[in-house]
Amino acid sequence: MLSIFKRDPLKKLNKAYEIKLEQAMHAQRKGDIKSYSMITAEAELIADKIQALENTSNT
Numbered sequence: 001m002l003s004i005f006k007r008d009p010l011k012k013l014n015k016a017y018e019i020k021l022e023q024a025m026h027a028q029r030k031g032d033i034k035s036y037s038m039i040t041a042e043a044e045l046i047a048d049k050i051q052a053l054e055n056t057s058n059t
Helices: 009-030 033-058
Strands: none
Touching: 009 033
């Protein structure tokens, strides 16, 4: 009954992933390679979570 009020975790993770990629792009353009690599690593963790959610929803 209240499931219509639940947020989609996949949608939230996709948005966070896109934000991290954009932050990484800006860091790279500024020449801050250390921040770029750290933000890219965070984005990869989010991508792994997205992949795990997609795999569990498909089976």
